[in-house]
Amino acid sequence: MTTLVHPARHLLRARDLADARYPDDLDVPALARAARMSPAHFSREFRRTFGEPPHRYLLTRRLERAAALLRNTDRSVLEICLDVGLQSVGSFTTAFGRAFGLSPAAYRAAHPPAATRVRIPTCVLQAYARPQPSTNGEDGRARRA
Amino acid sequence: MLKQLTYVQVWVHDQDEALAFYTDKLGMELREDVTVPEMGNFRWLSVGVPGQDVSITLMAIPGPPVFDEDTRKQIQDLLAKGAAGGLFFTTDDVRSAYEDLKGRGVEFTQEPTEQPYGLDAGFRDASGNHFRMTQAS
Numbered sequence: 001m002t003t004l005v006h007p008a009r010h011l012l013r014a015r016d017l018a019d020a021r022y023p024d025d026l027d028v029p030a031l032a033r034a035a036r037m038s039p040a041h042f043s044r045e046f047r048r049t050f051g052e053p054p055h056r057y058l059l060t061r062r063l064e065r066a067a068a069l070l071r072n073t074d075r076s077v078l079e080i081c082l083d084v085g086l087q088s089v090g091s092f093t094t095a096f097g098r099a100f101g102l103s104p105a106a107y108r109a110a111h112p113p114a115a116t117r118v119r120i121p122t123c124v125l126q127a128y129a130r131p132q133p134s135t136n137g138e139d140g141r142a143r144r145a
Numbered sequence: 146m147l148k149q150l151t152y153v154q155v156w157v158h159d160q161d162e163a164l165a166f167y168t169d170k171l172g173m174e175l176r177e178d179v180t181v182p183e184m185g186n187f188r189w190l191s192v193g194v195p196g197q198d199v200s201i202t203l204m205a206i207p208g209p210p211v212f213d214e215d216t217r218k219q220i221q222d223l224l225a226k227g228a229a230g231g232l233f234f235t236t237d238d239v240r241s242a243y244e245d246l247k248g249r250g251v252e253f254t255q256e257p258t259e260q261p262y263g264l265d266a267g268f269r270d271a272s273g274n275h276f277r278m279t280q281a282s
Binding site: 005006007008009011012013015016019020049050072121122123 | 158221222224226227231233252255256258260261262265267271272273275279
């Protein structure tokens with residue numbers, strides 16, 4: 001059975017890859033391959049479809065997951081930085097501060113223990129808790145980290 | 146007052162493709178497949194999880210007279226972008242269901258993962274709808 005696939009469906013596959021493989025050494029060319037596009041074309045189409053460029057989506061996914069680990073685990077800031085696929089704790093701390101307005105340690109201290117909070121499916125959390133692009137300027141440094 | 150939820154509607158890009166996916170890959174049963182000539186060959190297609198009475202209607206995105214072409218295109222775009230919703234299921238064994246579904250070619254968005262509420266995994270259909278199956282802890 002042959003069905004014409006909507007072009008955005010390929011972009012969604014790449015975004016899913018960012019959501020699933022953010023801990024790995026993932027970059028825009030790898031995401032572009034998942035969408036079967038050249039990196040330049042992919043970046044343009046991703047931005048047109050989802051409203052932000054793919055490198056920023058990936059970074060904010062990593063920051064969102066880092067925030068969840070700060071709230072839900074007692075892993076160190078360095079461990080969490082590496083857990084979410086970022087290599088430089090300095091860049092991580094800077095990007096985290098821009099996104100959430102607090103250092104990772106202060107963010108952790110500001111949140112109650114995980115067990116006291118309602119249990120929301122992680123896919124919902126991931127969708128809603130990812131920091132917005134407008135609060136996360138100058139992401140280039142963390143991206144190259 | 147309301148008594149029971151009977152159907153939930155899911156937009157699909159192609160009903161034949163969706164029927165094959167929901168039955169052959171996800172293991173659901175076909176409930177109804179009725180084409181109505183006087184309604185422009187509208188096809189009411191529903192499937193369900195065996196043993197549960199709630200059905201899922203696999204709905205093609207209609208053009209005029211239901212939706213104008215712009216609206217139809219917008220829904221098609223939203224569906225392909227993954228912005229048209231999803232369904233949540235439970236399972237007794239996420240890891241075994243994951244292996245089964247993966248072996249049948251289901252596209253997973255998340256491998257089985259420990260969450261505060263249990264163990265879960267996420268996947269999509271060909272149209273872009275998102276699904277999650279959870280094994281409660």
